[in-house]
Amino acid sequence: MKYYVVADIHGFYDYMIEALTEKGYFTDAAPHKLIICGDLFDRGKQSKELQEFVLGLLKKDEVILIKGNHEDLLVDFVEKLPMYAGMGFQYTHHFCNGTVHTVRDLTGSTLTKMGMYPEMTASKMKQTGFFRTILPAMRNYYETKNYIFVHGWIPSIANGTGGNASFFQFNPEWRNDDAAGWYFARWYNGMLAAHQGVIEPGKTIVCGHWHTSFGHSRYEGKGEEFGKDEDFSPYYADGIIALDACTVHSRKVNCVVIEDDELTTADET
Numbered sequence: 001m002k003y004y005v006v007a008d009i010h011g012f013y014d015y016m017i018e019a020l021t022e023k024g025y026f027t028d029a030a031p032h033k034l035i036i037c038g039d040l041f042d043r044g045k046q047s048k049e050l051q052e053f054v055l056g057l058l059k060k061d062e063v064i065l066i067k068g069n070h071e072d073l074l075v076d077f078v079e080k081l082p083m084y085a086g087m088g089f090q091y092t093h094h095f096c097n098g099t100v101h102t103v104r105d106l107t108g109s110t111l112t113k114m115g116m117y118p119e120m121t122a123s124k125m126k127q128t129g130f131f132r133t134i135l136p137a138m139r140n141y142y143e144t145k146n147y148i149f150v151h152g153w154i155p156s157i158a159n160g161t162g163g164n165a166s167f168f169q170f171n172p173e174w175r176n177d178d179a180a181g182w183y184f185a186r187w188y189n190g191m192l193a194a195h196q197g198v199i200e201p202g203k204t205i206v207c208g209h210w211h212t213s214f215g216h217s218r219y220e221g222k223g224e225e226f227g228k229d230e231d232f233s234p235y236y237a238d239g240i241i242a243l244d245a246c247t248v249h250s251r252k253v254n255c256v257v258i259e260d261d262e263l264t265t266a267d268e269t
Helices: 013-023 047-059 069-079 081-087 097-107 111-116 119-124 131-136 179-185 190-195 213-220
Strands: 001-006 032-036 063-065 146-147 203-205 236-237 240-242 256-259
Touching: 001 013, 001 047, 013 256, 047 097, 047 131, 063 146, 069 081, 069 097, 069 119, 069 131, 081 111, 081 119, 081 240, 097 240, 111 119, 190 203, 190 213, 190 236, 190 240, 213 236
Parallel strands: 001 032, 032 063, 146 203, 203 240
Antiparallel strands: 001 256, 236 240
């Protein structure tokens, strides 16, 4: 099977289409699927277009969806919307993360209406294609013969939770980790973990979440993470391919094409 793989689209539908077009996705007559390694929405302004595109692929069984940390953020915001409305949206992390604006875009609401009628907005959001169809189709990881596709990284023994972790040890039972383990793994810096030896023997882990300029700068000495010589192209090293192009900054989405044999079983949670 041929897989076109992207990550961290963050609502930038046009940039994703540009990346897929450049790789020949839309003219490929051979059987193929799109893998999205998490973070569909937030930050970009094309949530509706992206939602409809993904729904169309799901109907045709042509997409594999990995859950990202921004999917977790979106669920948290919707479930607790009345509380966040009482706090004032602009004072919450969901505002700077773009989650507030995603709900506004997908429900057709306004910030004023969201604040005045939070229960109604939450109910409307739960009727969207994202909540009803896309979210239930998301999984923690997808595995083929030679590759593992995740958002941040695989669950690991770490010295912190999520984005705070800086030291990692391999957990051979990572596939069977619980919901909390996968929740924190979606925040991990996969490049940092991979360079500490947390890789699956005989496989390459394809991930998103952390901007690829981190790996190019720290491990290859190629420019700054953010600066005139920054490099947001896919990052390749032993056991890892990282894809997050920090689209809100770089205005691009990375796409790699992978051909590999399918497995008969895969995580469905």
